[in-house]
Amino acid sequence: MATGRDEGLDVKIGLEVHVQLTALKTKLFCGCSANYRGMPPNTLTCPICLGHPGTLPVLNRKAVEHAMMVALALNSSISRQMIFFRKNYFYVDLPKNFQISQYDKAGGVPLSTGGWVEFAVNGEKKKVRIRRIQLEEDPARLTYPGTITTSSYTLVDFNRAGVALLEIVTEPDMETPEEAYFFLQKLRSIVEHLGVSSENMQGSMRCDANISIKGGARVEIKNISSFRDVRRALQYEIIRQKQLLRRGGAAKQETRHWDEDRQITVSLRVKETESDYRYFPEPDLVPVKISEEWISEVASKMPELPDDRRERFTSDYGIPEYDATVLTSNKKIADFFEECCKLYPNPKKVANWIMSDLLRNINETGIDVAEMSITAEQFIDLLKMIDEELISGKIAKRVLREAIRTGRSPRKVVEDEGLLKISDEKMIAKIVDEVFHEFEGAVADAKRDRKAVNFLVGQVMRKTRGRADPEITNKVILSKLEEK
Amino acid sequence: MHLNSLTCHELVEMIKAQTVTAEEVVEHVFRRISEVEGKINAFISTFNESALDKAREIDEKIRRGESVGLLAGIPVAVKDNICTRGKLTTCGSKMLSNYIPPYNATVIEKIEAAGGIIIGKTNMDEFAMGNSTETSFFGCTRNPWDITRVPGGSSGGSAAALASDETILALGSDTGGSVRCPASFCSVVGLKPTYGLVSRYGLVSYANSLEQIGPMAKDVLDCAMLFTVIAGHDPRDGTSVPRRPCDYTKALNDEIKGVKVGVLKEFFAVGLDERVEKSVLNAVGILEDLGATCDGASISYLEYAVPTYYLIAMSEASSNLARFDGLRYGFTAKCEGDWNEVFSTTRGEGFGGEVKRRVLLGTFALSAGYYDRYYLKALKVRTLIKREFEKALSKFDVLVAPTMPILPFKIGEVIDDPLAMYMMDIDTVPVNLAGVPSISVPCGFVDGLPVGLQVIGGFFDEEMVLKVAYAFQEHTKFNLKKPEI
Ligand SMILES: [Zn+2]
Numbered sequence: 001m002a003t004g005r006d007e008g009l010d011v012k013i014g015l016e017v018h019v020q021l022t023a024l025k026t027k028l029f030c031g032c033s034a035n036y037r038g039m040p041p042n043t044l045t046c047p048i049c050l051g052h053p054g055t056l057p058v059l060n061r062k063a064v065e066h067a068m069m070v071a072l073a074l075n076s077s078i079s080r081q082m083i084f085f086r087k088n089y090f091y092v093d094l095p096k097n098f099q100i101s102q103y104d105k106a107g108g109v110p111l112s113t114g115g116w117v118e119f120a121v122n123g124e125k126k127k128v129r130i131r132r133i134q135l136e137e138d139p140a141r142l143t144y145p146g147t148i149t150t151s152s153y154t155l156v157d158f159n160r161a162g163v164a165l166l167e168i169v170t171e172p173d174m175e176t177p178e179e180a181y182f183f184l185q186k187l188r189s190i191v192e193h194l195g196v197s198s199e200n201m202q203g204s205m206r207c208d209a210n211i212s213i214k215g216g217a218r219v220e221i222k223n224i225s226s227f228r229d230v231r232r233a234l235q236y237e238i239i240r241q242k243q244l245l246r247r248g249g250a251a252k253q254e255t256r257h258w259d260e261d262r263q264i265t266v267s268l269r270v271k272e273t274e275s276d277y278r279y280f281p282e283p284d285l286v287p288v289k290i291s292e293e294w295i296s297e298v299a300s301k302m303p304e305l306p307d308d309r310r311e312r313f314t315s316d317y318g319i320p321e322y323d324a325t326v327l328t329s330n331k332k333i334a335d336f337f338e339e340c341c342k343l344y345p346n347p348k349k350v351a352n353w354i355m356s357d358l359l360r361n362i363n364e365t366g367i368d369v370a371e372m373s374i375t376a377e378q379f380i381d382l383l384k385m386i387d388e389e390l391i392s393g394k395i396a397k398r399v400l401r402e403a404i405r406t407g408r409s410p411r412k413v414v415e416d417e418g419l420l421k422i423s424d425e426k427m428i429a430k431i432v433d434e435v436f437h438e439f440e441g442a443v444a445d446a447k448r449d450r451k452a453v454n455f456l457v458g459q460v461m462r463k464t465r466g467r468a469d470p471e472i473t474n475k476v477i478l479s480k481l482e483e484k
Numbered sequence: 485m486h487l488n489s490l491t492c493h494e495l496v497e498m499i500k501a502q503t504v505t506a507e508e509v510v511e512h513v514f515r516r517i518s519e520v521e522g523k524i525n526a527f528i529s530t531f532n533e534s535a536l537d538k539a540r541e542i543d544e545k546i547r548r549g550e551s552v553g554l555l556a557g558i559p560v561a562v563k564d565n566i567c568t569r570g571k572l573t574t575c576g577s578k579m580l581s582n583y584i585p586p587y588n589a590t591v592i593e594k595i596e597a598a599g600g601i602i603i604g605k606t607n608m609d610e611f612a613m614g615n616s617t618e619t620s621f622f623g624c625t626r627n628p629w630d631i632t633r634v635p636g637g638s639s640g641g642s643a644a645a646l647a648s649d650e651t652i653l654a655l656g657s658d659t660g661g662s663v664r665c666p667a668s669f670c671s672v673v674g675l676k677p678t679y680g681l682v683s684r685y686g687l688v689s690y691a692n693s694l695e696q697i698g699p700m701a702k703d704v705l706d707c708a709m710l711f712t713v714i715a716g717h718d719p720r721d722g723t724s725v726p727r728r729p730c731d732y733t734k735a736l737n738d739e740i741k742g743v744k745v746g747v748l749k750e751f752f753a754v755g756l757d758e759r760v761e762k763s764v765l766n767a768v769g770i771l772e773d774l775g776a777t778c779d780g781a782s783i784s785y786l787e788y789a790v791p792t793y794y795l796i797a798m799s800e801a802s803s804n805l806a807r808f809d810g811l812r813y814g815f816t817a818k819c820e821g822d823w824n825e826v827f828s829t830t831r832g833e834g835f836g837g838e839v840k841r842r843v844l845l846g847t848f849a850l851s852a853g854y855y856d857r858y859y860l861k862a863l864k865v866r867t868l869i870k871r872e873f874e875k876a877l878s879k880f881d882v883l884v885a886p887t888m889p890i891l892p893f894k895i896g897e898v899i900d901d902p903l904a905m906y907m908m909d910i911d912t913v914p915v916n917l918a919g920v921p922s923i924s925v926p927c928g929f930v931d932g933l934p935v936g937l938q939v940i941g942g943f944f945d946e947e948m949v950l951k952v953a954y955a956f957q958e959h960t961k962f963n964l965k966k967p968e969i
Contacts, residue, residue, distance in 0.1 A: 047587045051807045053580065053688040054567040054589060058722050088803050088850070092823050097806035106855060154823075278850035280859060283692035283800055285722050 009242070010214040013180050013234060014172035018206045019191055020138060021066045021164040022198040025061035028164035029057030029100065034068045035198055036159035049162035051095030056284050059084075061455045063164040064288065066196040067111050068298045070166055073190050073305055074130050076115030078295055082135075082288040085110050087277040092154060093139035095161055101136035103279045110134040111166075118307070119186035120325050121179050128183050129171040138163040147261070172210065177234035180209065184227045185329050189306045192331035209234055213241050216251030221265055224258045233258045236265055309334055317347035326355055332369050333359070343381060354382060357397055361404045373407045382410040395419050395466060423469045425476060428460070431468065432476050435459045446481055453477060487512040489649040489966065492558050492706040497895075499557040502546060505559025506539035506601070509652070513559045513603060517650045520969050525625050526635075526645035528564045529572045532602035535559065538601045553598030554713055560595055561651035563639050564605040565612055567686040568592055575688050576608040576620035576638075579834035583814045586807055589686020590721070591655060591697050591714045598713045603651060606641025610836045611805065612657060612690040614638050615665045615908055618899050619838045626895070627669060628967040633892040636669030640660040642697060642700050645671035648969055653710050654700040659691050660793050661912025663698035664924035668887035668936025671705045671926040671962065673953070674700040676912075678944050679919035680725035683718030689804040691748040691797035692723075694945075701856065703963045704954040708732040711946065727944065735947035736954040740774050743952060746781025746880030751911050753786075756889045763935040764886045767927040767956065771884070774955055780881055783872045786914060788865050790906055793913035794842075795849055795862035802846030808834065841902065866917045873918035877942040883954050885911050887924040887936035911938065922945045925953040926962035934962075 024034045030048035048055040054239060064082055071078050085103035102110045115130035140161040144151035168187070174180045188205060191197050197204045207230055212218045220328075221237060224230050241251045256265040266380075306328040313324035313334075328334045333354065340350045358379070362369060382400060385391045391399065391414060403410045414420060422428060435456055436443050445452040453474075460473045488925050498504045514532055521527060542557045558927050562568065565575045567585035567594075574580045592602065609619040617625040617640025625640040627633040628648040635644040637657030643666030656663040658676035667674030675698045682697045689695070699710035710735060716728040747768055749870040752761055798895045810816035810830035817829040835843070876883055889911055898904050901954065915922040922944055927937035937956065941949035957963055 049586070050812060052567075052585065052587070052813065053573075053575070053583070053807065054565075054585065054686040055587075056685050056721050056723075058720060058919065086803050088806060090824075090827065092811065094811065095807065096838060097801050097809060104859065145502075261753070276852045278803070278847065278852075280803070280850055280855070283723075284689075 008214070009238075010294070011175050011238060012172040012212050013174035013177070014210045015170045015174070015180060015183065015230075016208040017168045017170075017208070018138075019166040019168065019197060020071070020204045021063055021166060021196050021289035022204055023196050024060060024062055024066060024164055025071070026060055027162035028060050028063050028135070030162055030418050034160065036163070036164050037198065039159055041155070041157040041159060044159040045161070049095065050158055051097075057282075059102060059219065059288060060164065061286055061288075063135065065164055065298050066164070066194075067133070068290070068295065069194050069196060069302060070168070070191065071112035071115070071133050071298055072302060073194055074115040074117055074133065074168070076112035076130050076133055078112045078290060080289055080290055081109060084110065084285045085279045085281040092141050092156055093161070095140065095158060099137060099139065100282055100285070101167075104132060106279060107279065108279070109198075111124075113168070117183060117186055117190070119182050121176075121182045123322065126179055126182070128173040128179075128219060131169045131171050133169070134167050136167060137161070138165040147259070172212070177231040177238070180234055181227055181231040184230060186306070188227070189331055193303055193309070194304050195303060210243075211237050213238065213245070213251070214475050215245065216241055217253035219251050219253070219256045219260055222255060222268075223260075225260060229258060229260060231383070232263060233265060236263070240265070263323075296474050306331075306334075313337075315340060317351070319347055319351045323351045323355060326359075327351060330369050332372070336376055336379075340380055343376060343380040344482040349383065353379075357400050358404070361401050365405055367404070374403055374409070378403070378409045378411070385414065388468070389421060390414075391419055391421050392466065392470075395421070419465075419467060421465045421469055422464055423472060425472055428468055428476050429480070430471055431460050431463055432456075432473070432480055435463065436480065443481070446477075453481075486516070486649070488516045488652070490652070491702050492555065492652050492709055493557060495652060496554070496556055499542070500546060500552065506542040507536060507901060509557055510535050510539040510559055510601060510603065513651060513686060514828055515779040516648070517604075520648050521651060523626060523631050523969055524628060524644050524646065524648050524650070525623055526606055526609050526641040526650055527557060527561070527604045528574055528576070528622050528641070531571060531602060533753045535603045542599055542601070546833065550562045553600070554709060555595060555653070556599035558600050559652045560600045561604055561606050561645045561654040562602055563608055563654070563656050564594070565608060565688040565690075566591060566655060568602060570606065571602075571604065574605070574621070574689070575612070576610045577835065577839070578621045578815055579808045579831075580688075581621060585686075587686065588829070589697075590718045592686065594714050594716070595710075600653070600713070606639070606645055606654065608641055608661075609638035611688070611801070612638040612659055612662055613697075613801070613838050613842055615661065615821055615905065616893075616895075616899065617641065617666070618895065619836055621836060624895055625701040627892050628969055629671065631969070633933070634669065634895055636666030636888070636892065638666075639674070639700065639817065640666045642676060643667055643672050646670065646672040646700060646702055647967055649966070652702075653706060655674070655710075655714070656698050656700045657687055657695055658916065659695035659797060660909050660916050663700060664887045664912050664922060664936065665909075667700060667924040669892040669934060671929075671934030671936075671965065672700060672702055673704050673923065673925050673957075673963070673965075674698055674916060675707055675711055675923045675944060675946070675949070676833035677711065677715065678921045680723055680788075681715050681727070681921075681944065681946070683716075683721045683724050685718055685720040689800070690803065691728060691800040693800060694793070694797060699704060702924075704950060704957050705733060705736060705791050707923070708736060708950050708954075711950075715946075730744050730947070732946060732950055735951045737951065738774075738953040738955050738958050740771070740776050740952055743776045743882065743948075744880045745771055745776045745778045745952070746876055746883045746898055747778055747779050748876075748883050749782050750786040751783075751885035755907065755910065756886065757891060758813075759930040760886050760891060760935050763928040764884075764937055767937045767960075768884060770959060771952070771956060774959060776952070779801050779880070781876045781880055783869070783876060783914060785865060785868050785872060786910070789869060789914040789917060790910055791911065792862045792865040792869070793917055794845075794906060795858050796866065796917075798842045798846030799849045799859050799862075800846070800848065802843045805839070805843055806837075810834070838902070870918045873914070873920055873940075877920070881941070881948050883940040885938045885940070887938040891930055891933045891935070915940055919943065921949050922924060922954045923949050925957055927956070927960070928962060929965070
């Protein structure tokens with residue numbers, strides 16, 4: 001497969017990823033619950049995260065530790081001080097009309113600087129550098145009934161306001177939308193393995209992209225809600241900017257909004273205040289020292305990361321590196337694989353079935369891996385049904401697809417649809433008799449023509465919807481032909 | 485007997501001994517308020533019913549022999565920028581003229597836990613920006629010593645309420661002199677604590693890095709009692725300093741023999757009213773008579789203190805006050821249009837002139853290209869001034885200076901000259917820049933108008949500051965003089 005690179009176009013893609021630290025019990029600066037998903041709007045709020053006058057922020061130290069874990073996992077070097085700045089701008093989603101964030105100028109330092117993420121794109125290794133990581137508070141969630149451009153009012157949900165948010169900024173090291181997609185996959189897997197975000201990552205990771213191609217200015221794309229859309233938005237931008245180039249123009253510096261419904265980017269009215277956030281040190285939060293000891297303490301508590309796990313998969317289970325890479329690109333899948341291997345002695349077969357059937361079916365049905373309902377026990381039960389020759393491999397694939405789509409267990413699918421293999425010779429003989437009766441001509445030919453035999457076997461399979469044991473069927477047909 | 489004209493330490497004894505009830509004390513205070521408020525205008529709101537209920541509860545507890553706190557049954561007036569749950573907290577602004585906080589400031593919880601009774605909220609310069617209480621949306625408070633004059637500010641309501649016996653204790657807040665200035669102008673006692681010693685949780689921020697809530701009282705012992713109650717570490721304030729609790733009343737004795745007093749030379753320079761100077765130097769003489777050793781002390785960079793203070797305060801204020809957009813609470817302008825128009829109109833109508841001036845100047849000072857030149861430079865000068873105080877306080881136990889360089893001025897006399905107004909803070913703002921504690925204690929009268937002596941101490945050395953102020957008070961008794969209203 002081609003790399004997908006547009007040679008000579010000099011495409012440069014950088015990402016700004018926001019990861020919510022929702023595994024924390026509380027928000028970044030107050031005692032409200034951080035896990036707001038599924039909660040009615042504006043029920044997880046207090047005077048502090050609503051920005052009431054007189055309230056003060058108090059730093060959640062656990063949030064700093066979770067942020068440090070991410071920094072360590074991305075090989076980023078952690079600053080010796082945690083300093084917060086105020087980023088001042090007026091917007092409906094900011095209860096204080098400033099965001100407590102971090103800053104890398106004016107005496108400020110981000111949580112960490114530098115670092116890299118290594119990942120595979122179509123079998124090739126790719127390394128993307130991290131510029132910086134900082135900790136900040138999430139603004140409230142805005143809902144625009146209809147679309148952002150046509151809505152006549154905005155709904156504000158402050159449940160999200162104040163949730164600890166990590167901003168991870170990359171260098172513009174990606175050259176294709178594919179690379180951006182796989183970078184995000186890898187980053188997500190790392191965050192999942194660290195356990196700093198809630199199990200269901202949906203919406204816990206948001207992403208803005210910036211892209212420039214030869215001769216054009218840097219264009220930012222905001223409001224991209226899924227990784228798949230990051231790829232699509234970037235693909236769209238490359239085409240749009242290429243067309244501009246072809247017409248002799250060039251992209252101008254602007255912020256564009258990804259319109260999910262129409263699958264295009266649209267230019268947003270540029271805010272005049274955007275360029276000057278009047279950053280200054282947050283006077284209500286004294287700088288927190290980050291000691292060497294604190295960092296090592298956090299480092300010692302780090303769980304296994306995807307790269308280590310991949311190594312372990314190849315050595316412990318004897319599966320190829322490619323398989324191990326795919327399996328560890330998602331924590332839930334990696335966990336699933338290991339659970340399966342505890343129940344089943346053939347890791348290679350498990351890996352094959354997960355990669356070629358489970359994942360493909362999940363992708364096709366469009367459900368998230370996190371929402372996958374099939375358990376390791378059920379999955380292994382399916383493999384065992386093949387081993388015990390209760391169903392054929394071909395039937396098994398059908399069963400798995402059906403199980404994933406409907407949420408039923410594979411065994412239930414087999415039972416409900418009567419898919420058990422027919423191995424009873426008498427039963428098969430009865431069906432063979434029917435077929436012989438229907439296709440007398442073929443029976444006559446079959447004595448000298450091997451092809452006609454295959455035709456008869458096929459007719460038995462058709463009548464049994466593939467459930468008849470092919471070997472027994474073959475044997476019965478041949479012996480019946482001899483009798484004639 | 486007018487119970488409202490007594491002090492906290494006198495009344496607590498009487499209430500505990502059941503010679504008077506807390507209910508009677510509160511009644512006397514409210515009677516006084518209804519008598520003189522028409523002239524003084526010290527309060528924005530009063531809580532007659534809830535205060536009387538609380539008083540009866542305290543009386544009941546005492547009757548049952550249960551233990552009651554240090555401030556049992558004592559009325560406390562609270563500056564209207566300190567949040568009181570379920571009770572109007574306006575900051576003297578139209579912007580918050582309808583704001584009812586859903587929570588109590590830490591100091592309010594502490595006062596109530598000690599048996600203190602919140603009787604009402606006092607008038608102040610809008611968002612504490614001013615030193616005359618003239619910028620209040622609710623009209624100016626008048627000085628009980630001369631009702632044609634200002635009471636000082638921004639905690640003018642609290643000081644005037646004490647001076648006119650409308651309360652027993654009061655809380656103020658001091659960002660650049662807002663406790664000490666009105667204490668001086670009204671002849672009461674006001675303490676600006678060391679930064680970090682009193683929780684700011686629930687104090688509506690004007691300039692976070694400079695301000696502290698401070699106790700105000702009719703004498704130094706009362707001030708120490710209230711301070712003992714409100715001081716202490718609060719996990720809800722990240723700038724609060726963990727320290728062991730301390731009973732500050734224990735430090736008070738007349739014995740200041742050998743205490744080293746530094747007289748701040750630069751604070752007696754140009755701009756100081758000669759009559760004030762005479763009065764303060766006379767006070768220094770009294771300290772010497774009491775056995776203290778007085779010597780000249782010096783603070784360099786004093787000429788930069790006022791601009792430095794205003795740059796920092798305005799910058800922080802521009803950000804602190806951004807939250808007032810009419811969306812979640814407070815005043816909202818009647819206005820058609822999108823959110824940008826609504827919040828702009830709300831802020832245009834909701835803020836007064838002085839607040840707008842400071843927000844605009846602060847916004848400017850933080851802007852790209854000016855940040856280094858103004859805000860960052862101001863922080864550097866602040867560090868220099870802090871070091872100057874540390875240096876001086878390594879040689880002396882306390883430093884003394886006038887609290888205000890002038891006598892209380894006429895209402896309307898200076899309000900249109902902001903620069904002249906800012907320059908009056910020359911003797912108080914350096915203390916906030918340094919973060920050290922300072923008290924203003926009455927030190928005499930000129931033509932019937934009060935003068936205040938400022939006693940500044942080292943970090944967390946409130947005991948020494950209170951002790952010197954107490955010794956001075958016990959030998960001068962200026963605290964006993966009352967205005968005729
Ligand atoms: Zn909250």
